[in-house]
Amino acid sequence: MMDNATNLLLALHLLGVAVWVGGMAFALLVLRPSLGLLPPAQRLTLHTAVFQRFFRIIWHVMPLVLLSGYGLVHLFGGFAELEPPVHIMHGIGLAMAVIFMVIFFGPWKAMRAAQVKGDTVVAMVTVNRIRHLITANLVLGTITIVVAAFA
Numbered sequence: 842m843m844d845n846a847t848n849l850l851l852a853l854h855l856l857g858v859a860v861w862v863g864g865m866a867f868a869l870l871v872l873r874p875s876l877g878l879l880p881p882a883q884r885l886t887l888h889t890a891v892f893q894r895f896f897r898i899i900w901h902v903m904p905l906v907l908l909s910g911y912g913l914v915h916l917f918g919g920f921a922e923l924e925p926p927v928h929i930m931h932g933i934g935l936a937m938a939v940i941f942m943v944i945f946f947g948p949w950k951a952m953r954a955a956q957v958k959g960d961t962v963v964a965m966v967t968v969n970r971i972r973h974l975i976t977a978n979l980v981l982g983t984i985t986i987v988v989a990a991f992a
């Protein structure tokens with residue numbers, strides 16, 4: 842049985858996971874296929890607004906998921922006490938955080954710079970790169986949730 846503090850921390854952990862992984866699933870599976878309805882120039886403007894909001898949210902949610910995860914590990918008595926699924930969750934969670942930062946400081950910064958210069962072609966290439974990296978993180982996040990269910 843967990844005490845209330847542990848339950849609360851787990852709830853925060855799961856809310857963060859829901860927003861992060863759910864947000865990526867929405868972006869790739871719902872938003873992207875619908876963007877074809879817009880002409881390319883407007884698509885780019887919408888992409889920028891969407892990424893800006895989503896990445897701002899993830900800058901808060903990603904540390905929340907990691908810190909609540911470490912908090913749970915602490916309350917459970919340290920990594921030595923925990924089952925392999927938690928170690929796998931930890932490893933993949935860190936990889937997801939790195940991939941998010943690669944997106945943010947790589948293609949996202951490049952996309953903004955291309956837009957300032959008015960270089961639409963480069964901006965569109967960076968959107969594609971961002972999409973591939975978000976796909977990687979969605980796959981990793983989904984695997985992590987399945988693995989975590991065995992913890």
Ligand code: HEM
Nearest residue numbers: 858907910911913914927930931934982985986989990992
């Ligand atoms: C630094 C990274 C992370 C650490 C240290 C961590 C740690 C933990 C711990 C200790 C638990 C409780 C396990 C238990 O009740 O036996 C937990 C639960 C959970 N975590 Fe994480 N986690 C991390 C990242 C993630 C990520 C990135 C995801 C998903 C994308 C995730 C999904 C879950 C889920 C779904 C549960 C509920 C399953 C359960 O309670 O057994 N975690 N996490």
